Amino acid sequence: MKPIAKKFRTVLLAATFAAGLSMPALAKDAAVEVAIDTATTGPVIDKHIFGQFAEHLGTGIYGGVWVGKDSPIPNVRGIRTDVVTALKALKVPNVRWPGGCFADEYHWRDGIGPADKRRVQINTNWGGVPESNAFGTHEFMDFAEQIGSEAYISVNIGSGTAAEASAWIEYMTAEKDTTLAKERAANGHPAPWKVPILGLGNENWGCGGAMSADHYVEEMKRFANFTRNFNPAQREGAARMKRIAVGWDSDKLDYTEEVMKAWSTHVYSWDIEGVSLHKYTVGGGWPPVRPATGFGNDEYALMIADTLTMDTLLKKQKAIMDKYDPAKKLLIAVDEWGAWLAPTPGSNPGFLQQQNSMRDGVIAALNLNIFARHADRVKIANIAQMINVLQAMILTDGSKMVLTPTYHVFKMYVPFQDAQFAPVKFAAGEYTVGDRKLPRVDAMAAKDKGGQVWVSLVNVDPDAGTSVMIPGFRSASGEVLTAPKVDSVNTFAAPSVVAPKAISGKAAGGGVTITLPPRSVTVVKVSK
Ligand code: AHR
Numbered sequence: 087m088k089p090i091a092k093k094f095r096t097v098l099l100a101a102t103f104a105a106g107l108s109m110p111a112l113a114k115d116a117a118v119e120v121a122i123d124t125a126t127t128g129p130v131i132d133k134h135i136f137g138q139f140a141e142h143l144g145t146g147i148y149g150g151v152w153v154g155k156d157s158p159i160p161n162v163r164g165i166r167t168d169v170v171t172a173l174k175a176l177k178v179p180n181v182r183w184p185g186g187c188f189a190d191e192y193h194w195r196d197g198i199g200p201a202d203k204r205r206v207q208i209n210t211n212w213g214g215v216p217e218s219n220a221f222g223t224h225e226f227m228d229f230a231e232q233i234g235s236e237a238y239i240s241v242n243i244g245s246g247t248a249a250e251a252s253a254w255i256e257y258m259t260a261e262k263d264t265t266l267a268k269e270r271a272a273n274g275h276p277a278p279w280k281v282p283i284l285g286l287g288n289e290n291w292g293c294g295g296a297m298s299a300d301h302y303v304e305e306m307k308r309f310a311n312f313t314r315n316f317n318p319a320q321r322e323g324a325a326r327m328k329r330i331a332v333g334w335d336s337d338k339l340d341y342t343e344e345v346m347k348a349w350s351t352h353v354y355s356w357d358i359e360g361v362s363l364h365k366y367t368v369g370g371g372w373p374p375v376r377p378a379t380g381f382g383n384d385e386y387a388l389m390i391a392d393t394l395t396m397d398t399l400l401k402k403q404k405a406i407m408d409k410y411d412p413a414k415k416l417l418i419a420v421d422e423w424g425a426w427l428a429p430t431p432g433s434n435p436g437f438l439q440q441q442n443s444m445r446d447g448v449i450a451a452l453n454l455n456i457f458a459r460h461a462d463r464v465k466i467a468n469i470a471q472m473i474n475v476l477q478a479m480i481l482t483d484g485s486k487m488v489l490t491p492t493y494h495v496f497k498m499y500v501p502f503q504d505a506q507f508a509p510v511k512f513a514a515g516e517y518t519v520g521d522r523k524l525p526r527v528d529a530m531a532a533k534d535k536g537g538q539v540w541v542s543l544v545n546v547d548p549d550a551g552t553s554v555m556i557p558g559f560r561s562a563s564g565e566v567l568t569a570p571k572v573d574s575v576n577t578f579a580a581p582s583v584v585a586p587k588a589i590s591g592k593a594a595g596g597g598v599t600i601t602l603p604p605r606s607v608t609v610v611k612v613s614k
Pocket of ligand 1 (some may be wrong): 141185186187188289422470471476578
């Protein structure tokens with residue numbers, strides 16, 4: 087990926103537009119009115135926008151998920167128990183695996199069969215370290231099952247063949263007595279697995295083979311045709327496997343354009359269900375150099391401004407897709423997003439290890455709110471990445487484990503999974519850091535299947551608290567995540583510096599008022 091610098095003005099306009107109001111001159115101490123329109127039926131916020139990404143990269147898999155069956159670290163069939171317990175609480179809807187760039191060098195046969203016979207290779211993308219293939223298809227599916235999640239498998243278009251990818255999907259999903267189904271059974275899993283989401287390559291403009299957009303489209307069509315899912319439970323309707331073609335990366339539009347153009351005249355033999363978009367928050371420049379800790383308000387504001395450009399990118403991708411697909415048959419999968427910062431000092435730079443601060447929590451909430459506002463098209467998203475890599479949920483070191491601020495935000499957002507988006511109107515206001523101006527507040531609301539209304543309120547301002555008034559409701563209760571500083575982190579020694587606390591609102595003047603601390607993310611259920 088290659089990020090683009092965006093000017094503050096774009097960010098401000100994006101936030102204003104999202105709120106549906108013109109930017110007011112809001113006094114800093116005035117309560118922000120957040121009006122929830124529960125009468126309008128919005129799109130469902132697909133649970134799959136809360137997906138995760140687990141690549142063979144650094145200690146994301148080895149150490150983070152897989153410790154091996156003989157490890158002194160408590161595990162079930164080699165998969166660490168503490169991590170599984172923590173992830174279960176997030177109700178992770180899907181896990182994208184095995185990459186990333188790794189996917190386009192992955193050959194699935196290297197990762198099945200007796201562990202001591204598996205090919206040891208070099209992980210050329212990530213640190214040049216040996217890849218044992220100890221964690222392969224069976225181990226990944228076991229992990230997904232243990233955390234109650236589903237598989238998002240990325241097939242190798244860059245260095246693989248359509249025949250190889252086709253055989254892999256058959257191996258995973260064939261129920262009948264085929265040679266591959268028998269081989270799967272002999273390796274310990276007689277029943278077919280489900281593969282609900284299939285990635286057709288990854289970043290094939292770059293690490294996935296440096297293909298031009300039209301060359302990728304020709305390859306992608308063959309893979310879309312021949313990767314057949316044989317699981318009888320996935321043949322019809324909503325359960326059918328969704329194939330995701332590679333779309334654009336930050337400022338590159340050609341992939342989305344070419345893929346959509348091809349799809350608009352596609353013949354019976356191939357189809358896709360979605361197009362991806364990758365966008366990392368890096369704060370400008372490449373490779374990423376922004377610090378994960380020890381930063382102040384300027385640095386905080388720079389990253390917030392960058393992350394808010396996700397909205398602009400989605401609008402651009404949607405405009406292209408609307409041109410070829412006005413009926414919105416195809417979805418957007420933002421299958422890589424999150425903060426990409428300078429690596430932790432002393433770590434292998436190829437392992438993309440970074441700390442996770444209160445700022446990451448705010449970044450996570452702002453992006454999830456943007457995805458919810460685009461729920462008509464954005465139906466899959468995968469934060470990069472799950473454990474020990476980039477904007478992770480969990481950090482581990484040997485037997486130690488700590489939950490990050492991003493983890494807490496994902497847990498607080500569980501009620502939004504498959505809830506119905508309810509438009510909100512609010513005046514975001516603004517705060518200023520140097521010559522940078524940003525929206526002070528962000529809000530998003532939805533109604534769950536039981537009719538309960540939930541609201542997310544982000545106080546982006548790093549210094550000032552604010553109060554929010556929600557007209558028409560009398561009570562609000564839930565959790566707030568804040569921290570002493572924007573760069574506060576959780577460590578193995580101090581794991582609860584950034585942890586959610588209970589919060590409730592007070593009924594007054596025709597609504598409920600909630601006081602938001604500075605630099606905070608709040609999720610409350612509101613009742614009349
Ligand atoms: O998430 C790390 C890498 O970022 C992925 O492997 C690649 O797809 C992207 O460039």
